Amino acid sequence: xxxxxQSPQNLTAQEGEFITINCSYSVGISALHWLQQxxxxxxxSLFMLSSGKKKHGRLIATxxxxxxxSSLHITAxxxxxxxxYICAVYSGSARQLTFGSGTQLTxxx
Amino acid sequence: xxxxxxxxxxxxxxxxxxxxxxxxQTENHRYMYWYRQDPGHGLRLIHYSYGVKDTDKGEVSxxxxxxxxxxxxxxLTLESATSSQTSVYFCAIRAALTDSGNTIYFGEGSWLTxx
Numbered sequence: 001x002x003x004x005x006q007s008p009q010n011l012t013a014q015e016g017e018f019i020t021i022n023c024s025y026s027v028g029i030s031a032l033h034w035l036q037q038x039x040x041x042x043x044x045s046l047f048m049l050s051s052g053k054k055k056h057g058r059l060i061a062t063x064x065x066x067x068x069x070s071s072l073h074i075t076a077x078x079x080x081x082x083x084x085y086i087c088a089v090y091s092g093s094a095r096q097l098t099f100g101s102g103t104q105l106t107x108x109x
Numbered sequence: 110x111x112x113x114x115x116x117x118x119x120x121x122x123x124x125x126x127x128x129x130x131x132x133x134q135t136e137n138h139r140y141m142y143w144y145r146q147d148p149g150h151g152l153r154l155i156h157y158s159y160g161v162k163d164t165d166k167g168e169v170s171x172x173x174x175x176x177x178x179x180x181x182x183x184x185l186t187l188e189s190a191t192s193s194q195t196s197v198y199f200c201a202i203r204a205a206l207t208d209s210g211n212t213i214y215f216g217e218g219s220w221l222t223x224x
Contacts, residue, residue: 031211033212033213035213041197041199041217041218042215042217042218043199043201043215044215045212045213045214048211048212048213086151086152088152088213095140095157095159095165096142096154096157096167097142097152097154097213099151099152099153100151101149101150101151102151
């Protein structure tokens with residue numbers, strides 16, 4: 001069993017829809033990242049969370065440490081949000097990240 | 110982007126040849142990582158470094174070696190390239206945030222094809 005599980009693996013939405021991507025992990029963590037990867041490869045960190053909730057523009061990330069679960073929400077989705085979203089956690093010595101397999105999001109106009 | 114550059118960005122090489130990928134940073138961050146990304150596997154850690162001459166293995170380190178002789182450069186070497194090492198390789202650095210915690214920056218990737 002992977003230490004970091006994401007769902008869904010693929011998601012297609014219409015422009016304007018509210019989107020939720022989930023991440024569950026099985027180990028104790030010190031922090032969690034949500035990453036975005038566009039076609040062509042570039043990977044950027046959207047959020048780093050250790051507790052609670054963070055918001056940046058139309059993106060909201062939440063984490064529940066007790067339930068070992070995090071969600072990434074996109075409000076008023078747009079075709080430019082189409083990308084792979086990856087959850088990653090720092091665990092153990094916190095020197096390394098463990099990655100989920102990613103969620104491919106496609107937003108249709 | 111924390112001034113990360115990877116080179117080469119694309120390379121085709123023959124089986125059995127050595128290949129070195131370079132990751133260069135301009136901001137003196139201590140932690141540097143090499144990952145490979147393959148369909149169905151996501152990002153997997155090859156090696157990482159926590160300082161000059163301090164490196165450690167990741168989960169897929171077989172067939173790879175690394176060196177970090179100065180803070181700004183982290184080199185990944187495929188000692189004798191095999192077709193199973195065809196992949197996209199990403200360098201990353203871990204950077205402290207001014208308020209709290211840290212973030213991670215990725216290089217743009219190096220596409221390696223072993224024929």
